Amino acid sequence: MAKQKKEFVTEITPQQEDFSRWYIDVIKKADLMDYAPVRGCIVFKPEGYELWEACQRELDKRFKATGHRNAYFPLFIPESFFQKEKEHVEGFNPELPWVTEAGGEKLEERLAIRPTSETIIGHMYSQWIQSYRDLPVLINQWANVVRWEKRTLPFLRTSEFLWQEGHTAHASEAEAREETMKILDLYTDFVETELAIPVFRGQKTPSEKFAGAVDTYSIEAMMKDGKAVQAGTSHYMGQNFAQAFDIKFLDKDNQLKYAYTTSWGVSTRLLGALIMVHGDDRGLALPPRVAPTQVIIIPIGPQKERERVVNHAEDLRQRLLAANIRVRMDAREDLSPGWKFNEYEMRGIPVRLEVGPRDMDNGQVVLVRRDTGEKTPVSTDSLLSALPQLLDDIQANMYAKAKAFRDEHSYTADTLPELADIIREKRGFVLAGWCGDEACEKAVKDECSATSRNIPFQPPQEMKHCINCGKPAQHTVWFARSY
């Protein structure tokens, strides 16, 4: 058996050997995506797309619960719109695809394919908002966006990706800032609760903030190779976009004022994070709360027992379905049980339910956890009460494991050589002091290609001196290499 195990894993490159290869192997073997015939674009295959649907479901629930409503704005953005906000146009120009011709005729004004929708939404808001009574406007959009990236990686950075972008307008700075933080909390809750990924919350440094924002906040997650993924961002725009797009309202005091806006988003990049945080050398591992299939039933038995076992297994399936458990059964006869065991572990299904003649005679089934590999016989009678508990345990355990890993790979450093050494040798996040000078931030990057991830609200430790120049630190910052 040990020998077979070894042979099996040769189909997936071990993480230790080459993490990048492992990632590509897993997403292809688990059938999450395929490369599309356009540079940097992927097809989200059903297994992958259903994961995104699970994210949509959970996020949408939270958006609605906080008073947001969905709407949809055009894919095309007139070129002139980009010119209205200086930082914004500079930030996005390099990665915009343009439509210059349609219906065989050259367009009078080029149309960008949206990289994000602040501009066109700002334009609409300026027409919708007249009075303080029209505020706040709380709108979210589920959409695809395009950024012509130089370097792509499935899910984590693709030329076209799926996301949600929230855009809100408020009467006061305080209210807009509150919204910005409320969404950061919402993202934190979603990512930690549903995806079982612990995050570091904080504020982006000026060089890392969104083009056109006053302040950008992020949640940052650590992958198993120690690199960071920005899992979500929330931006306070101040009146920058309101001024650029003339979003004005008449306030209670009869004064015409610019609105305060926010925007915030998470994307299909989350799927990449999900895979890299929980996956192992046997393949994917999905947290039960977002797993498209939570339980896979494998009926086992020789030919003469087959019908009896499958009927019983089908009965179990119906009962689990009725209990709102996402369950599937694989009763194919041409594949051995062992093959299926490996297959569904590779696909990350949280729980496998094995049932064979011996189990039936004992009035039990065997439950196998993907996260620990633990096999437990459970009496058929108590299955319906045991399963939800087991799924909760797995979810909690996956979060705990991810958090333990992250904490084990989080360090502090007082000097640049020390920081660079940790980044290169140990991998992970490094907490360091920063004087606030962009040059010092860049020095870190030049030394070891780690960038500032964010300035945590509550750093585990206050760092006293700038990592590069040694002057008194103005901020304590997380540094890491990132995707």
Added chain:
RNA sequence: CGGAGCAUAGCGCAGCUUGGUAGCGCGCCUGCCUUGGGAGCAGGAGGUCGUGGGUUCAAAUCCCGCUGCUCCGACCA
């Protein structure tokens, strides 16, 4: 966009150095057999060798261009 590597059957690869009728494993199809950790036997199908040019009597093989993917850098959800 710079540096490196790769592209041959659905998947993983060999063949290329030294040009001469395209191979292996897995998967797939048929039959028998089999089911508690990727079973076995027998027979079979499947490839414009990424693409466009060039050299040559002859190109998967040598040369040039292009495209895509992977890795390393500069830019980003």
